[in-house]
Amino acid sequence: MCNQLILGDNLEIMKTLPSESIDLIYIDPPFFSNRNYAVIWGDKGEIRSFKDIWSGGIETYINWLYERVEEIHRLLKPTGSFYLHCDWHANAYIRVHILDKIFGEKNFRNEIIWIYDTAGRTKKNFNRKHDNIFWYSKNSKKWTFNGNVKGVGIERKASNHMRLGEDKNGRKFYEKTDKNTGKVYRWYLDKFKIRNDCWKDIKAMNSEPADIIFLNALNRGAKERIGYPTQKPEALLERIILVSSDENDTVADFFVGGGTTIIVAERLNRNWIGVDSSVAAIKVTENRLYKEKNLFQRPFSVKIHKYDFDNLNNMNAFEFEHFAIEQFGGIPNKKQRSDLGIDGIKIIDNEKFYIQVKQSKKIGRNVVDNFKSAIDRKKSKNGFILAWSFGRGAISEIARLKREDNYNIQLIEIKTFIPISKKPKIDVNIENQGNTFKFDAAKTESEIGIEFFSWDFDFKDDFKPDILLDKTGFAEKKFKKGKYKVACKCVDLDGLDNIEIIDINVNS
Ligand SMILES: C[S@@+](CC[C@H](N)C(=O)[O-])C[C@H]1O[C@@H](n2cnc3c(N)ncnc32)[C@H](O)[C@@H]1O
Missing domain, CATH: 3.40.1340.10 (RNA polymerase, Rpb5, N-terminal domain)
Incomplete structure (x- = not known):
């Protein structure tokens, strides 16, 4: 199996995959049905739509998830591991009614508590500041556990192509040099920004292989944030993937969302499969992979349902x-x-x-x-x-x-017999005042409708978007003097895309 992103209902897709073929599966399922995935664009959407969609109550939700976890269990190799990410809404039900039943109590390995410090104060109860991640192994005798990892867990297992280093402030990182361009990519290990002073002592515990992780959720300004509201931090997935898989193992995420699991798996030299029922999720993940393309040696395929x-x-x-x-x-x-x-x-x-x-x-x-x-x-x-x-x-x-x-x-x-569609026809209007350029792609035509735009303001040979997910079609950028190619990619509701490349000349 090559690395692949697949659009579709995960239950249907999983049924087509061979048994015992995956080493590690992580999922972060929503509290709403995919029928209404559009609500994820509103940050409060998850809870509201949970009430709307799962009108049969928690039971309907649990039944929906149960069938999927059964498939996951079938797909895991005998030594494989499963991580299910959830929170207070359904954690108790999920553990007892799904995981213990399908995986068996004896295969419960940990309940990992991810503690974050996000804004928001409540008056009538304690603030909810953690998520729950259940880890089950398929087998109670043998499973992968690279437990002596430190920090976010990348030191011991950093890939062959990675170099571990420390900057002048003592911050540890690992880095990789792109063979083609010579550009150096760096990932810091200490992505733990703890706001309250009293947390600092606890922070040390991050370096132990303990079942609690202190790690801030991605705030609006976070560099890795791509605009997918339920996006999880890369450092969290780094720890899970490093601990529960080895290089060249296969990692899957059947609710891939903004693609965090896939990006991290690729960086850590794992094979991967990502599935999502939302076109936006699949195409954003694809763009996110392109963005780092020079790092990737292995090809990947993207399966959508329509042909242009x-x-x-x-x-x-x-x-x-x-x-x-x-x-x-x-x-x-x-x-x-x-x-x-x-x-x-x-x-x-x-x-x-x-x-x-x-x-x-x-x-x-x-x-x-x-x-x-x-x-x-x-x-x-x-x-x-x-x-x-x-x-x-x-x-x-x-x-x-x-x-x-x-x-x-x-x-x-x-x-x-072949589902045909026409890819969007891009039309970008440009205006500038000095070296500030405004790009307006609102006149782009699409038969089915537009899902989102992405922008690369300094297009070379490959599309490496600076803006991954733009729902508006407007972009503004201040350039330094020089000649540039600006690439605008438009993705339609079927996942078909088209790209326009515009030459601009900045004189001032
Ligand atoms: C909470 S998000 C995952 C976020 C992801 N962990 C990240 O870091 O970006 C849940 C995802 O599940 C997808 N989803 C919901 N129901 C699905 C289904 N039946 N099949 C496949 N994907 C589904 C949604 O489209 C959404 O992208």
Whole structure:
């Protein structure tokens, strides 16, 4: 399995994955159904929609999650580990009614308490300042535990490509040099900013492999924050991944959200799978991976459900035939030439149906006649012609062949078996006052609607967005003197994207 991001309901996707194939699974499920994922854009959305959607009460929620955890259990290797991230809303129910039942009490390893210090004071009860992360192993005898890690847990297991260092203030970091550009990337180990003085003593406990973690939640200004409201800190995932997996193990997150697990797994040289039912989540995670692309040696695939019309139409003819026939459930010809008008076959009830593919619109009568001759040579009367669309001549010729000679040739429009969409058409308007530029992509056209924009203000060969997730289509940037390429990427509601690259010249 290669590294992959998959769009879809995790239950359906998990059913397609092989048993005992994953070493570590972390999930951070929402308190609302994916049917309403849009509410995650409002910070208070989670709780409000929990009440709205799980109207059957906690029981409905637990049943929904139960089926998913059952699949997770099947997917884990015998030595694998499962981390489930939750909080006071449902933690008690989840442990007793899901985890103990599926994994067994004896496989409970820890309840990790993540303590954060976020703003917000309550008057009638204590402030809620922690999340609960349950860790279960699949097996009660053997599991991975790299427990002697220090700090956020990266010292001992830092990857071969990483160098551990300390800056002049004594802050420890690990860093990696990009082979192509020579640019140095650095991650600090002490991402623990504890606000109250009294916490400082406790902070030392972070360096023990204890079941409490002091780590601030990502505030609005946090550098790693990408605008995904439920995003979890990278340091938290670093600890989990380092402790419960080794290099080249496979790590999965089936509620991937903004992709924190995937980014950290990639940095730490783990293989990974990320699933989410939200287009925004999958595409934001993809962009987040691109942003650090030079660090990544291994390719990854992104599976969404739609195909872009222009991309298919511009595909080389043989590739297109092959792709269309496979999507149609047929067997494409291996040979590229001398197919004598036959591109593949489909077997239906033990009968052979010959297939011809045309990458064009309004197929005429001549195509039908040539195809008839081709299947005559095969001594068959059955076949399919696949094309974007058919003209009247072709349709009436098919009817005549059926009436007069009992031919069973069917004309099939490609859009009936390949989900096609048109990627957005980007239109960026630029205004500047001196070296401050305003970019306005509001006129971008999309048939289905726009999910979000991303901006790279200094595009070189690869898209490395400075703004990952922009719902507005407006961006403003102050440049230093020079020539730049600004790239605007637009992602539509199906996850299809398009990019426009604009040259700008800053004189002042
Ligand atoms: C709390 S967020 C995860 C945040 C993530 N841990 C991060 O650091 O960014 C939960 C995610 O689960 C996704 N989700 C909800 N129901 C789902 C389902 N049935 N299948 C797949 N993903 C689902 C939502 O779209 C949302 O992105």
